[in-house]
Amino acid sequence: xxxxxxxxxxxxxxxxxxxxxxxxxxxxxxxxxxxxxxxxxxxxxxxxxxxxxxxxxxxxxxxxxxxxxxxxxxxxxxxxxxxxxxxxx
Numbered sequence: 530x531x532x533x534x535x536x537x538x539x540x541x542x543x544x545x546x547x548x549x550x551x552x553x554x555x556x557x558x559x560x561x562x563x564x565x566x567x568x569x570x571x572x573x574x575x576x577x578x579x580x581x582x583x584x585x586x587x588x589x590x591x592x593x594x595x596x597x598x599x600x601x602x603x604x605x606x607x608x609x610x611x612x613x614x615x616x617x618x
């Protein structure tokens with residue numbers, strides 16, 4: 530159930546981001562293109578990786594938990610960098 534939730538959340542979050550990002554609908558004009566591209570690069574592997582985690586859960590739930598933890602470790606530094614950024618979005 531957890532892997533399913535994370536996969537659905539990744540899909541929805543990507544949809545929201547793409548909507549906001551398209552033509553800067555909901556993003557400040559002061560946000561740099563480099564910052565926006567960094568967010569794009571951070572989000573791109575999320576859906577496929579959580580999809581793989583969901584598929585693995587049917588074969589080995591323990592391995593699925595390990596992959597989920599690895600994904601958390603992967604995304605933690607990028608979240609900390611975005612918090613420190615004074616760049617408005």
